[in-house]
Amino acid sequence: IGHPVAHSLSPVMHNTAFRLLGIDYVYVCFDVKPGMLRAAFNGIKALGVRGANVTTPHKEEAARLVDELDDVARLSLAVNTVLNKEGFLVGFNTDGPAAVKCMLRGGVKPDGMQIAVVGAGGVSRAILASILNGFEVAGVSILNRTYERARNLALYLLNVFGQDLRVKAFPLTPQHLKREVSKANLVVNATSVGMFPRVDETPIPTDFLQPGQVVFDVVYNPPKTALLRGAERRGCKTISGLDMFVEQGALAFKIWTGLEPPVREMRRAVVEALKRGDW
Numbered sequence: 001i002g003h004p005v006a007h008s009l010s011p012v013m014h015n016t017a018f019r020l021l022g023i024d025y026v027y028v029c030f031d032v033k034p035g036m037l038r039a040a041f042n043g044i045k046a047l048g049v050r051g052a053n054v055t056t057p058h059k060e061e062a063a064r065l066v067d068e069l070d071d072v073a074r075l076s077l078a079v080n081t082v083l084n085k086e087g088f089l090v091g092f093n094t095d096g097p098a099a100v101k102c103m104l105r106g107g108v109k110p111d112g113m114q115i116a117v118v119g120a121g122g123v124s125r126a127i128l129a130s131i132l133n134g135f136e137v138a139g140v141s142i143l144n145r146t147y148e149r150a151r152n153l154a155l156y157l158l159n160v161f162g163q164d165l166r167v168k169a170f171p172l173t174p175q176h177l178k179r180e181v182s183k184a185n186l187v188v189n190a191t192s193v194g195m196f197p198r199v200d201e202t203p204i205p206t207d208f209l210q211p212g213q214v215v216f217d218v219v220y221n222p223p224k225t226a227l228l229r230g231a232e233r234r235g236c237k238t239i240s241g242l243d244m245f246v247e248q249g250a251l252a253f254k255i256w257t258g259l260e261p262p263v264r265e266m267r268r269a270v271v272e273a274l275k276r277g278d279w
Helices: 010-021 037-047 059-065 071-076 095-105 122-134 147-161 174-182 226-233 241-257 263-276
Strands: 051-053 081-085 088-092 114-118 139-144 167-171 186-189 214-217 237-239
Touching: 010 241, 010 263, 037 059, 037 081, 037 088, 051 241, 059 088, 059 122, 071 088, 071 095, 071 122, 081 241, 088 241, 095 122, 095 214, 095 241, 114 122, 114 174, 122 139, 122 147, 139 147, 139 174, 147 167, 167 174, 214 226, 214 241, 226 237, 241 263
Parallel strands: 114 139, 114 186, 139 167, 186 214, 214 237
Antiparallel strands: 051 081, 081 088
16 A cells, blocks of 8 residues: 555565465555555454555554554554554564665675665665664765755664764755765665656766765666666666565565565566566
């Protein structure tokens, strides 16, 4: 559930997994407009829906509406996965753990890194909370078009992880962006900039990037965004949002079903759908 959701490839991914494992579930998208999330959650309870994914712009409100939060959702105050336990809604966040898993699998360990994150929404919250919960970083810079959101996220992280944490917030101006990105070891785009159909857009100009940096883009459509293409040309190591998308889906699948997800087949289904343009 989200707004908009028509472009989502989650149905392709999850319905492939349900079919392969012979589970009598079906995954569909519901466009839930802002202000209607509470009604949607009541509908989940009333209809006996097993669970749901929650996406933009509802992740932070979802954390306030569920009956219980898992550890990551509690740390990040953002929910992207809901499990309905006979009318008792449990909120999870699989974005953060999926992002960390993708980093570690790619040989990227955040310990000692200076991190620059563009975006201060639910995905940014989840990724930063998961990193800070497991690693000792040198510092964090949060840049956002609305400075107040970046500042609020920085203050929240200080409150949760301690005042010794070196975290700063900045308005998303070219001057701040260039300075903070240029000194970072890990650069994360946690916005939708560069997503289809605006595939030529990038939140970070290529010449701001430095050789040897790690650049992580949460956008999965296209799998190789303009940001990642530019990062590769600059000699950066890149992590695609496609990998994070599949991993967060696999974690959600296990929450709903209790079964090990067929991750390879789920990824293949998403890649094939992207090639066909099935969204």
